[in-house]
Amino acid sequence: MINFKPLLFITAFIIFSVSQAQDISERTAQRVANNFLKLKAKDPLKRLSKQFKLTNITSTFDKKYDGFYVFKVENGNGFCIVSAESANHPILAYSLNSSIPTNKKTSPEFLNILNNYQYTNSNLRKNSLKKSNSKDQEQIKKEWDALLSDNEFPNYTQLLKKPSVNAIIPDSIAPLIKTNWDQAPLYNKKTPITYEGQPTFTGSAATALGQIMKYWDYPATGNDSVTYRIPSSYFYYFYNWKWKKLSANFQKTNYQWSKMPNSLSGSSTEEEIDAVATLLSHTGISVNMMYGPIGSGAHSEKVPNALKKYFKYSSNIELKNRSDFNSDEEWLNIIKDQISQGFPVYFSSIGPGAEHAYIADGYDSNNYVHLNLGWAGEANGYYYINDLHGYSSSQMIVINIYPSDTYCVPPSSLSTSNISSNSATLNWNNDIRFKSYKIEYKSSGDSNWTVANDKATGSSLELVNLKANTTYTARVAANCDANYSNTNNFAETTFQTSISESPTSSACVNNYEPNNSFADAYLINSDSTYYAGIGYPGDVDYYKIVFTTNSNLIVIMNKFNKDYDITLYNRYFKEIGKSIAGSESRERIKIENLLPGTYYLKVSGYNDVYDESECYELTFNSGPAAPTCSTNYEPNESFEEAYPIDVLTTYYAAIGSSRDMDYYKFTLKETSNVNISLQNIYFGYEFNLYDSSKKFVAKGVFDEPNNKVIHIEDLPSGTYYIEITGKLNPIECYRLLIDTDISRHSCINNYEPNDSFEHAIHIKTDNTYSAGIRIPNDLDYYKFILDNKSNISVTLQNIADKYELKVYDSSKREIGRSYNEDLSDETINLDNLDPGTYYILVEGIDNAFNATQCYDLLVETIATDSPCVNNFESNDSLEKATPINLNTVYEAGIGSPTDKDYYKFTISETSDITVLLQNLPKNYDLKLLDEVGDEIDSSSNKGTINEKIVAENLPAGNYYVYVYGYEGAYDTTFCYNLEVQTESSNSLCKGNYEPNNTFDSAYTIRNILTYSSDISSSTDDDYYKIYIGEKSDLLVVLENLPNDYDLKLYDNLKREIGSSTNSGTTKEIIDIKNLNKGIYYVYVYGKNGAYEPGKCYNLSVNYVPAKNSVEFDNPENSVIVYPNPVHDAINIKGLNILEKGKLITLTIVDRNARVVKILQSKVDDNILVNVSDLPPNIYFLQIQGQNYKFIKK
Secondary structure (H helix, E strand, C coil): CCCHHHHHHHHHHHHHHHCCCCCCCHHHHHHHHHHHHHHHCCCHHHHHCCCCCEEECHHHCCCCCCCEEEEEECCCCCEEEEECCCCCCCEEEEECCCCCCCCCCCCHHHHHHHHHHHHHHHHHHHCHHHHHHCCCHHHHHHHHHHHHCCCCCCCCCCCCCCCCCCCCCCCCECCCCCCCCCCCCCCCCCCCCCCCCCCCCCCHHHHHHHHHHHHHCCCCECCCEEEEEECCCCCCCCCCCCCEEEEEEHHHCECCHHHCCCCCCCCCCHHHHHHHHHHHHHHHHHCCCECCCCCCECCHHHHHHHHHHHHCECCCCEEEEHHHCCCHHHHHHHHHHHHHCCCCEEEEEEECCEEEEEEEEEECCCCCEEEECCCCCCCCEEECCCCCCCHHHHEEEEECCCECCCCCCCCCCCEEECCCCCCEEEECCCCCCCCEEEEEEEECCCCCCEEEEEEECCCEEEECCCCCCCEEEEEEEEECCCCCCCECCCEEEEEECCCCCCCCCHHHCCCCCCCCCCCCCEECCCCEEEEECCCCCCCEEEEEEEECCCEEEEEEEECCCCCEEEEEECCCCCEEEEECCCCCCEEEEEEEEECCEEEEEEEEEHHHCCCCCCCEEEEEEEEECCCCCCCCCCCCCCCCCCEECCCCCEEEECCCCCCCCEEEEEEECCCEEEEEEEECCCCCCEEEEECCCCCEEEECEEEECCEEEEEEEEECCEEEEEEEECCCCCCCCEEEEEEEEECCCCCCCCCCCCCCCCCCEECCCCCEEEECCCCCCCEEEEEEEECCCEEEEEEEECCCCCEEEEEECCCCCEEEEECCCCCCCEEEEEEEECCEEEEEEEEEHHHCCCCCCCEEEEEEEECCCCCCCCCCCCCCCCCCCEECCCCCEEEECCCCCCCEEEEEEEECCCEEEEEEEECCCCCEEEEEECCCCCEEEEECCCCCCCEEEEEEEECCEEEEEEEEEHHHCCCCCCCEEEEEEECCCHHHHCCCCCCCCCCCCCEECCCCCEEEECCCCCCCEEEEEEEECCCEEEEEEEECCCCCEEEEEECCCCCEEEEECCCCCCCEEEEEEEECCEEEEEEEEEHHHCCCCCCCEEEEEEEEECCCCEECCCCCCCCEEECCCECCEEEEECCCHHHCCCEEEEEEEECCCCEEEEEEEECCCEEEEECCCCCCEEEEEEECCEEEEEEEC
16 A cells, blocks of 8 residues: 655645755656656557656856756656756756767757756756745646646646637647758758858758748749848858858759758768758858858848748747737747648747757647757747746747748648449548548449548548449549638549458459460559459460559559469560469569550460469559659750750750650851751651741651651851650650851851942951952942041951952041052051041952951050059059948059959948949959958959949948959950949838837847938937846947937836937947846937938847856956856957057967967957868967967867
8 A cells, every 4th residue: 555645745845944055866767757758658568667867968058058857768768857946847848759969069059948048947056035925836836746746737728818719729639740850961061161161051940930931831933033142240140251252043943842842861862862952051041141160140030031032931920029919828829830730930049159049839738839950859848838938038939931822732741542343442641731522433434423522531432332344443632721712622542442342252263364475465454453363274364554654663463372374475475574473372573664555464374274263363553654864854844944065075865755845056156067966866856946036947757666866057156946746755864966068168258248448347346357359349448437536557468369458537538558469468557547437358359259268457555654543543452442422433444454442431320222223345354352352242243234233221430442344354445334333211211110119019130130220300319228137248339320319228127227428420339248137228329319311230149158158367458268168259348449440360279389270350349250261279369469278179
């Protein structure tokens, strides 16, 4: 007999004693974890077992964790996190099927959760009064009592106050997300690579979004495209990208959902890896992911717009902040409501220095929410997301994530099972987003569908009262809304009922007779089973099956008591497969890549054996087959998708389906004789040739039985398209080859007719033109234009006969001629020609001509200095850059092969700018640089095409424009025009983040980023909200002030804790040390009602951890280097403010005084240095002659 009273006394004693300090011992916590996991285990054997084998792995994450215990289930998956404080709920998180490896990098999202659990329990320990007054104390005590006494855990399922449907939400929902994707490796195949060749992580936001979209398998293609740059000053993830451009074209991408597995591994195919990696690259770029080799990050505020704008998801998507809800109950209910409707929830929380994204996709009956952490399934589990003291205020969710209203897909994985003579079971994947299913069927001879059920639920349905030995088609559609008005297309399957469910007598022996010859063969269907028998000596059974596409076939004969054999024949009755195993139980034939056509199967008895009382079972299974070449160069099904090919190269491909069309394109640089050959073709392949305007040119004709050719002589230069169509033939690959030779007469007729001044061909100076005198009396006239007074040289080369060269002015008056009897080059030099039009004549003397050889004509301008070319010189470097004003045109030139022109401009607020380089005499290029010379963008069109750079949302600051000649191009005669244009600032910052006139409407801002807005009236106030994840030093800067604006800082109780009220437009700074974790408010306002509508100020906050700092006595700078020890990146703070903006050299040496790293950085309030590549050791950071010791973990 069990004595319960001592047990209850012990329980009460534990609860009383632990309420005074860190009151839960490891042994007690392990007992609690074991009891809880047994209660949650679905396996009855685990419930009856005495205990799980648990190991405390808390210290492997951080030896300072003392607010909880992390127990790992040994010899299997599972974990349980137990509070070390009795004032908190006993179970903080658990899982019965996820692992937490301790021998590899831990999920940053998991560590963020642990940090917040630690923070909460540390606060509980320090504030014992809060523990006793907690509204959750009674519930918490019951939970501890239950788990310490091995009783059932209390069920506190809550009802929705305002349910979204007229029903109570379920007590629990199993996890919706089936994928266990990661951030690297494989998943990050398409994320940017650093300049040192290091891969970057996908980012938790990208992986979370990708998994949610995979859950929906939507969209097929995206919408629009996006391009952005990572600023060189963005050191948030410890890497300088130097304004790297990232872009994604969503609308031209087909997302390959069927090729995306639940997880990637070393055995995954390239197709699978590319499909997942493309999606995660696009989800990252859609939210302007800031990539890095240590970590990648984005802000949750960008998620709703990305889903709606780029991926066509519902317009009802919203971002919700935990701080907007009055109670934990409301917050939890909205999450549970979403999950119960089948909508995964994008879940985000802000930790120290970063924002972490998860997916909330399930919940249990005790209000624990299941989180998918996006770390290959590691640490996925049920977590307590309501915190007693503050953590939950940093949470955000994105809700109503589901495809647009028009989206509704057929049910997946439709199949049949348990087929008998009068029934069959339909099976499909049940999808929680579908309200019900409509099932219909009909036999092969019926035209009307029979409705089996129009509001079925679940994942299967049995069809009854069917006819034996009959082929049926069944289909299932999903009802996607509560009113059943949005029924999508059907998924279909075909099956045949059997004659007898278990044929054991002579009833089936004569099935399908007579079928004793090829002519009498019984027509059967693929993926079906047939029962028949060999009823007498010499009896044979013939069957035939028809394939319309290339197929793989497996024939299996089972359940026979005599030695029967099976033989397979093609349509010519030639044997192509046989099974004579000598067995009395199984024969099998497997053949791959059968061509379309009719095939025959013969069943016979070896040595005329037979059995008139027993039947054999014959099963035919087939599937489509395709050659490896059928997808070559795809997609190329239109002119726009034509695959570019080269001449004298053979290409192999195939028509892969009845609708497939293959397009190719090639370019001829000169007039050529062309021979296009399409070989190894069958089934009526056709191919045609089109010109660049898609106009038909020629059709292929047979030159051999299986080959077609297109032969054209003197085909002009240009781009051409080849179109190949034909009947499906995916076994054999066709061969495509283009053979050309340049026509000897290709240039003779150039520019004709040009036999008079009126028909003179306009040519450009400094370019060579080829043509010929093709007949007697042929005259070739040309004209060129001079824009400035110039010296010119006209040269005729490669002269084939007695040709004379003449030059005329605009009035057709001859001003120069040249003729050489020896056919050497002829040249005419003319100086100081006025601007205007001039003519050139090439003619044969005494009717001389040559129909096979072309001459070359060149007009060169001899440079004469222009007064504008040297404008603003010398400006050949950043240091000597010429200051220019916005929206002003400047004229200058490139005067030598080494000449470079630098210009400097300043924008006082975040702006969109356009840099124009126009009126180019030569091939000049253009670059836009930031204040340290890092390239932001460039423009490098060919020739004299104008150059243009557009940069959006460029932060306030100094920038440079760099103009130079491509490959040393220059022109001392003509000048270019340069202009930097900017739009009105009104369109960029006016009313940003409004309404934010109160604490309650404060706009949430993030660490390090700069925010631009305006004070639009004398009563306009701007409030901002920041969340600091751990004790930190905070720097708030308000600059670029158009008027006398001031700044204040408040804590979460709205108490003022800092202010800056400098006069005039002097920047305002608030610098506070050792701020506790929590919410803070920044208040920007105009002094005495000052305001400037549409003129922006810039606000930024920068906070860094205050703990683990090591200060060094430096009489000049008081430098701080932290954290110490360090894992990935070290912070440098306190360098002399007078040096801000200048470059300094940072050197890292090991304890043997060997230099291991040298880098340059701009002096700033805080400098981040990436040391993740250094092995664990002791190092010294050398700054301006001072050494600072740090330890790399």
